[in-house]
Amino acid sequence: MLISTNQNRRRFLRSSIGGAAAIGVGSVLPECFAEAATAGKTMDDRVLVVVQMSGGNDGLNTIVPYADDDYRSARPKLSIPKTDVLKVDDETGLHPSMTGMHNLLQDGLFTVVRSVGYERPNRSHFESMDIWHTCRRKDEPRSDGWLGRFLDRQPATSGGDVPALHLGREQQPMAIASTKIRVPTVKELAEFQLRGDDKQSLRRLLQNRKTDSTEQDNELLRFLQSSTTSAISASERVAEAASTYRSDVKYPQTDLGNKLRVVAQLIDAQLTTRVYYLQHDGFDTHAQQAATHGILLRQWSDAVNALVRDLEAHDHGKRVCVMTFSEFGRRVAENASEGTDHGAAGPMFLCGGCVEAGIVGKRPNLADLQDGDLKHEYDFRQVYATILEDWLGTAPTPILGNSYKSLPLFT
């Protein structure tokens, strides 16, 4: 049986606010409770899911300029045949494995921003990724990431739901490094649950909010008590999400598919987490690119399609945006081992119920390259600025360090 989200929310509010009011500590309620109580589909309610394609995605074979003769001549072996692409218009098509994205595009849920990059591109995976994560160059101090700075500017909700979550086994991405908040990396959902065979009684013990005078004059203890209560509620909601979550959408049985299904469950469980961060690795295709790249794109396209469809079905479609990026695109010309080397500008992707669907930006000019690479038309920070301002509802300039012209990416 499908449990409606409103029911979930009401039940949750009853258990937490009722309990807190009973002990008269309304003023120290974690922000998320107050927020949840009044939440509509406001800016505060919106979620950003970031999918990082690690290794440098070949953008030219993702959003394919199939009618361009320069494309064919630069890639005698790797170019995607005209007959295979999933056509968008007379000159552009999607890689044939991206049926999921093609469907999203037709339904108005998918946006591509072409030729995104930055000045003086760096072709090191790490350095370039750091630049994307922090918006800063190597010679500048960079202790935090762009999303970390966004989190830092949010009203303090420490003790409540985690403000951002990194799902995966990899090292935590710099993008969510913050000076104030330690964003957790969760390898699997089980980590969000109390473990052990006495967890039921422990949960009851910890959730009991009965208090006495000692607690009243120790603000830190009150903070810990309310944090614990909200942790237990969050974990209950997550557990409930995991056990009662029903979806007609079939997620692909891949690592990314599994992780995105978890994201859908958490969003549906009404967690107040604003940012989910996931990585999809393997795009460093120097040799025998065709097969690998096709698989990776299919995994990504199918998994994100499933997530977006699932969220739509659960009435969260309009409050979630999935952003995908990679640290660079690849060299225009294929190399001698049927692969491509590190390049520069590449496409970014946004999916969700609020995106202005279509393709933003000109067809890349393959006759006007810079050191064999595509020149960028948009700075990646323009996309960030748009997301920050139009999606997350915050002023982008203090976060990005400069003012960037935003793009028409949201409806």
Added chain:
Amino acid sequence: MSDTESMDAAWAWQPFQPSSERPWDRSAAAHLFRRAGFGVDLAGIDSAVKLAPSDVVIGLIAQNQEPSEFRSTADTLAKATLAGGDPKKLSAAWVYRLLNTPNQLIEKATIFWHGHFATGAEKVKDARMMWNQNQLLREHALGNFGELVHKISQDPAMLIYLDSAVNRKAHPNENFARELMELFCLGEGNYSETDVLQLARCFTGWEIKNKRFRKNRYQHDSEVKRVLGQNGNFDGEDGVRIVLEQPAAQRFVVRKLVRFFVSDEPSPTDAMIQPLADLFRENDLQVAPVIQRILTSNAFFSSIAIGRKIKSPVELIIGMLRSLNGTTNTPLVAEGLLNVGQGLFYPPNVKGWDGGRAWINSSTLLGRANLIADVLNDDATLFDGKSLSKYLRERDVRSLDQAINHFEHCLLAIPLDNATRSRLLETATSRSSDQDRQMRSLLHAITSLPICQLT
């Protein structure tokens, strides 16, 4: 006296004199041991109560170097992990030290300096360099701050971490110079951007070659610089000296020490800091006299300190074990600490751990409870080499009620209220009749309580 504003700064740092209102008892002694280290067992607490508090502190401070026998065992263990080159294994070797050191204050202070001169293995990637830095911090943990800063400014792990492994005249690297002033010695607002540029020039030519520090005189900018109001043809040592001469230095470091040893919040007032800052400077930036003054003070034994800090993950887990003479699976603890936000050798960034409320969110709270469960369920976890129930029986702890009292004395800064006590009893009684299982369940429950996250 619920906050530092209303506390008289002179009174605050005067020696604590026990009185009937604020006695030197089990609770006060346990507080001292938790803050000056991670905790000791009840027998240790009881023998300390028989001494004067100041004598106990003097004893702790006097142990300012590891005894050679323990050191050689712990070093051997750590060095054995270096061959593999994985800094994660090094974390477990540090856990061993935390659990077994006879000099807890040194390890506590070493963790303080690790957070202060935060250097992350994720970036340095070299276990041996991380280990060498750790030894440097330990050696100077209770020593001279100035000497430590001079050494850290030539420490390979630090320079790699702050992108200063090659610092050339044509492109001075500002990162280390900036952090030296902002995070290590002075704090924001006590230097200008020009000072950063000029100080960076002093460090040109400093580089890491074959994993060792060296000065490359061809890359050193030997022109005149102007740093913090002084002019001269300075090199890096001069730069560090000039930074350390600033009056902001003593205030900056002392403020951090007070937060670490006394309370997270509210941040101590300038008036509270000044007497200790003066003491620090008078002692030529020796750390031990400041810590000694803190640990013997009225403020330290007052309500602004007791139960007014959130335990770090290390304090929680090592504290539980040390209070019960526990030993355990050290890699499990090392990994668990990383998961709940305090991976040893893996600070979040160059600012180190913020501590306080930043330790806590729904994920880390559940993670804390789970880490304790994992540790208590691990076969390697023993108390004095025995099961928990046997350990307790040998101390005449036979009933659940007595066990609650025992754990309360060792682990809690604030006494349990009756409601929680009876709920704990219910929780543990409802468990199986296996007594060891019951005791572990009780310990797990107590250490997972919000109140046990306080120290």
